[in-house]
Amino acid sequence: MKKLQTLLAASALSVTLSSMSYAGELIINSDASDPAPKAAFAEIITAFEKQNPDIKVTYNLYDHEGYKTTIRNWLVTSPPDVVFWYAGNRMKAFVDRGLFEDVTDVWDDNELHQDFVSSKPAMTVDGKQWGVPYTYYQWGIYYRKDIFDKFGISEPKTWDELLAASATLKKNNIAPVSIGTKYLWTTAGWFDYINLRVNGLAFHMDLMDGKVPYTDARVKKTFETWKQMVEPGYYLENHATYSWQEAQPFLYRGEAAMYLIGNFITPNFPAELEGKMAFMQFPVINPEVGMAEDAPMDTIHIPSKAKNKVDARKFLAFMAQPENQTIINKALLQIPPNSKAKAVDNEFLNKGVAMLNSADGTAQFFDRDTDPAMAKEAMKGFQEFMVKPERLDSILKRLEKVRKRTFK
Amino acid sequence: MYPKSIKNSSRFVNVAYRISLPITILLWLMPLAAVMMTSIRSIQDINQGNYWGWPTSFNFIENYMMVFQSTEMGQYLLNSILITIPAVMGAVALSTLAGFALAKYKFKANIWMLAIFIGGNFVPFQILMIPVRDLTISLGLYDTHMGLIMFHIAFQTGFCTLFMRNFIVGLPNELLESARVDGVSEFKIFWHIVLPLVRPALAALSVLVFTFIWNDYFWALVLVQSDTVRPVTAGLSSLQGQWLASWNLISAGAVVAALPPVTLFFAMQRHFIAGLTLGATKG
Amino acid sequence: MQDQNTPTLRANQLRDKPPITRRRFPKQLTPWLFMAPALLLFSLYVLYPIISSFILSFYNWDGMGDKVWVGFGNYVELFDSETFWIALKNNIIWMLLFMLAPPIGLAIALFLNQEVRGIRLVKALFFFPFVISQVVIGLVFTWFYDPNLGLLNSILEVFGIQTIALLSSEEYVTYGIIAAGLWPQIAYCMILYLTGLNSLSPDQIEAARLDRAKGLKMLRYIILPQLSPATFIAVVVTVIGALRSFDLVATMTAGGPWGSSTVLAYMMYEESIFNYRMGYGAAVAVVLFLIMAVYIAYFLTRMLRSES
Known part of the structure; x- marks a missing residue:
């Protein structure tokens, strides 16, 4: 011994x-x-x-x-x-x-x-x-081209097209968007992109640096836009149960059609889906706002x-x-x-x-761009919002409290 | 005996009791049985959602081989052994010495020392987290086996000292006294007289502390981060993410992680329970 | 299952003999020498960190850079934070529901306290969950609760009940985790009571039987008082287990969804390790410690009383 x-x-x-x-x-x-x-x-x-x-x-x-x-x-x-x-x-x-x-x-x-x-x-x-x-690497929406074709959906270029596509998929009992939010960060992809498309990169970075309150009307507008995806139930059911990996099989089995994620997902695509998976840029929301991308x-x-x-x-x-x-x-x-x-x-x-070369600037991703404590609390708020959108106001109030404390 | 022995009850009661035993066991262990079943399923079964039916094929060897081949599970197991065994030895050794002191010497602070050891054992160990982490880092032991070993020895010493002290108190004083009369030194008394007498207690304590340390998860998260040191509990939870939905492999990994303490428990059941129920029969 | 040769019992039988007084040199020093190694490590890794955490809770510290004195700032913020109250509420739910473990453990112990063939194995199998790591238990139950393939929903479906994603529902998630935690805890209490039942005084039971005491009355007035040491340990261990709960929360939900299943232990881990707020984390730990201190004090006074 x-x-x-x-x-x-x-x-x-x-x-x-x-x-x-x-x-x-x-x-x-x-x-x-x-x-x-x-x-x-x-x-x-x-x-x-x-x-x-x-x-x-x-x-x-x-x-x-x-x-x-x-x-x-x-x-x-x-x-x-x-x-x-x-x-x-x-x-x-x-x-x-x-x-x-x-x-x-x-x-x-x-x-x-x-x-x-x-x-x-x-x-x-x-x-x-x-x-x-x-x-x-780039972020964007990876989707099942074969499913889109089956229902006559073409690649959505605008937010309205995305909503329309989601409605069609939902009607056919396919979850429009797969996501696993158990470990929270996947939610930030949606927030980043909607905020970038609604308010632009400069505003987004100000928010990341704690210069803008979370209760600001512009932030609220981002969430109101997001709500159009949340309220009709376009995200995978019970997404808070799954990690980002556990949410993948829904896409591969054809039970879900889209997945907003980083390019690191591509090595996981099963061989039998060769040619059926496609990539698209996150659609335009406000045409006057430049197309900035998340590229960690x-x-x-x-x-x-x-x-x-x-x-x-x-x-x-x-x-x-x-x-x-x-x-x-x-x-x-x-x-x-x-x-x-x-x-x-x-x-x-x-x-x-190609997408990044023509981008109007890039962000690193929410939890790399803002303070870690802020990021953690904010992402909890995003997850809650994605399940209980009616609590938006109290969530934003809470985030603002954290922002004030973090960026003194 | 309470409740009344059913030996003298009717045949019906006897039969009913004997039948109810395996049924309750089955219900009680159902989640575990499911895991074991799953650990030998094929991935086809899993993908087709055949989780609870009879497996279409038994992939016992394949799955368990896979666990060791495609993951660091073997390394994790080895780490757990390298951490647990020295930690158990250290904790038992130190606490036998301390337990002897508290049991057989009368000194002012005696009862207070005992209280400190017991109190420390019940502390919510989260309060120790930040300082112990900093301490381990500044000792250069962060992310080493030694870092975890040292902490476990120190923390388990509280419980172990109480245990050993309560056992040694019961040893007859006459033995020690006569040795003293013969001029035997105090340490020799400990080594040649006390130690042989406490052997059964050492066994009980070791078995019990082994499972405590083996199953530790919190400190494995806090004091260790690389695969070469990480014990099996933390390893298993980090594998959970990598294996996606390969529940058959995750289950096999879980079974592997649980096996050593379970084997030890069944092999040394009596010692184990004696250790655990310390104090449950006295007031 | 436990004979009279087990160390604990033997130790107890002989316990009351007083320690001998030392007569020779080194009179005072000898016990301290024997205690030195244990005491040294224990002070370094347990006592000093407790004090250190108390002090740290008055500072802001991000793990690097300087510590900034904030007085009671961390505590003020803590009591003003929603998360803290959620964690505290969950800890209380844990404690209340964990109190089911002793009675259920007793019930199982009473059920199993018979002499039939193979009963030893049955007892061992019942005790089995306690030996398994909480991480494994967490995995097993996560899977049991899985909304798509879990056994729970399969059972619910059979009975025609609406299926449920237990671990992502803020209403039920804590109960789901507690159920997983109760499993090994009940096993522990059961074994404590089995040992207790073994050392009941047969005379008292016989006397009571002659007085025609029966069933629950017998249990209430004759058996339970004799089991009080086992009950005491079971309650103490259960309370502590409930307050320390971390492993299951970390493996099953990581505090989610949106922090609704967090407990104080997990909250302090998250604040310190993920959010780099060491001082704030220490404040959470101190609150947890103070709650636990009540029980530690209770246990100690009772134990010290029985010693003197």
């Missing part, structure tokens, strides 16, 4: 030791723990080590949820040299506290300013760049307390190279932010790239 304890103590010690860096060792903490990204980054790191034989990379993988909280502890105490993270408010929160390193020099030296034109704003705070993006971007950064910043910069530059961005995004089935890199030729990605 003593032996076992010593053994465990020793192994715990060796873990602690290995996380202390010496020259030439580069420690990278990542939450890219799903199977496809896991393999892709293993490949990237091998390539990086080959190119830099004097650098030994230690690559630590963590799951998404745990990572979000523990990164705060490392950044303050003893951070790794490179961390995986997200653009938007999530990045800004750390930049504001001086926890991320200014990497404008990496952008200058590697001419990233031109290759990353479209993603540069998302990486810029106070005119400086704070990290390098490695992937992003994943990034890498150097903590300001990192020990090996020289090699960390090398790694950031390496990850920015077009060929490496191509490799990563091929595995992720997502879009490389580097304009010289190539996305895989895949019908959904092609549409996504």
Whole structure:
């Protein structure tokens, strides 16, 4: 028993030791723990080590949820040299506290300013760049083309067409929209898009930054629009019971026809639905408002307390190279932010790239754009609204209370 | 005996009682039986909604193999073992020492120390969350087996000390006294006289604490985050998301996670219950 | 099922002998040396964190950066927050409904307290749910309640009752989770009572039988008083189980829908870990602690009284 304890103590010690860096060792903490990204980054790191034989990379993988909280502890105490993270408010929160390193020099030296034109704003705070993006993806409505055809529905371009299509589907006992709101965040996709289409990107970002009250008439208008989908029951029944994954089979079995979600859903499409699944941009609501899109971007950064910043910069530059961005995004089935890199030729990605290239700006997604406590409470409110739309006023009042408290 | 033994009752009562036993068991364990049935179903059954009927095929080996091959379940199980066993040993060892002190020495703070150990054991452990998390991080033990082991030893010590103390109090003082007269040192008395006598209590306590620690979920969430350390409870709930609607695999995973404490329970039932009902017969 | 050799009983029989007084050096130090390792760890991981949480609840802290003193600010906000009252209300419902566990456990114990073949196995099977992790129980019941394929709705359909998505209904969700929690809790209470029934005094029962005491009267006046130690433990453990409830809420609903099934323990976890509001989370934990402190104090005074 003593032996076992010593053994465990020793192994715990060796873990602690290995996380202390010496020259030439580069420690990278990542939450890219799903199977496809896991393999892709293993490949990237091998390539990086080959190119830099004097650098030994230690690559630590963590799951998404745990990572979000523990990164705060490392950044303050003893951070790794490179961390995986997200653009938007999530990045800004750390930049504001001086926890991320200014990497404008990496952008200058590697001419990233031109290759990353479209993603540069998302990486810029106070005119400086704070990290390098490695992937992003589009959001939009994935739908069953065969079901649409069967009922003579054409791809809805406007809100009214979407409502009409939903009415037809509902009449034929098909849930127009599949969604699983158990873990809340899926609701924010609907809020984001309706708010972007009704009030535009600038207003949306002001709301995210806590500059507009949730009781504002414009926010209310967003919900009133949303209500047109909620009240007739166009969403999957009992959606609060399901996670986003559990809501998928309804789509695949043909019991539901549409799903507003990120492009990460596409690898899950069953083989037998080949050619039956299609993608469309979220329809226009107010034609005078520009078409902004949700396009969450994943990034890498150097903590300001990192020990090996020289090699960390090398790694950031390496990850920015077009060929490496191509490799990563091929595995992720997502879009490389580097304009010289190539996305895989895949019908959904092609549409996504085209859509994002002509977009009037992008948002990162609700829970990446606003404060975490605000996001959590707001998404609870969205879920409640989707089941009990009659409570709109009390929900908005509650959210406004949270906003006032959060953005003091 | 209460209620009256049915041995002397009518034949009808006897038969009825014996028939009612398996029926109540079946009702009582129905949710579990369903899980076990499901864990050997084929995915076709699941997709066709055949959840409660007779399985069209028995995929016992396939499903359970799948659990170990396509997920980290094996790793989770190993982690649970690597965490639980040292933690049980540590908690039992420390509390035997402390229990001996509280049982066989008269000193002023005796009763207060005992009260502290018991009180600490009943604390809603959520209040410990933030400080213990920070402590673990600053000790460099966050996301290591050791981090969880240390916490479990410390927390279970409260209950274990009460348990050991109540047992050791019952050992005859004469044995210790005569050893003292012979000039045996206090530690040797503990080691050579007390320890052999408390063996049955150690077994009971170990079995009980094993299930407590094995089934812990909260601290597995709070102190650990990577697959290489995560125990089976937290692992299982993280798998729930990945397997979509493959309920047959989730069920198989649940059965695997439940197996070790269940086996231990059936193997050492008497010890287990003795440990659990500590105090239930005294006032 | 429990013979007289089990450690607890033996310990109890001999309990009342007083500890010996130490005569030799190191008189005062020896017990402290034996206690040192346990006490050290216990202070570090249990006592210090309790104090630390109390202090933290007067600060705002997001897990990094500086802690900002806000006095009773967190508590003011807490008592003004809808979520807190929902959580508290749910905790009270948990406590009330969990009180069903001791009587049901007693009923099952009475039912099983017979000597027929295989009864040991039957008792073990009844106790079985207690050994299983709450995560597994959560999974089992989530599935049991599933609106499409769950057994519950299949049963309801047979009886022609409207089916229901229990875990996404704000009216019923808490009851659904509590039902899952009661399952192992009843098993625990049952085993406590089975042990208690085994150590009943046969003389008293015989005497009562001679007095023609019967049925419920017998139970009420003769049996229950003798079972009071078991009842005491069952109630204490049940109350604590109800207040600590976290695992089932986390696995079955994550507090949803829209926070309607949250309890104090889950609320503090969510505020601290997901919303990065450590001070506020600590305040929730302190309130939970204070509620529990009432029971801990009750338990301790009773136990200390029986010791002296």
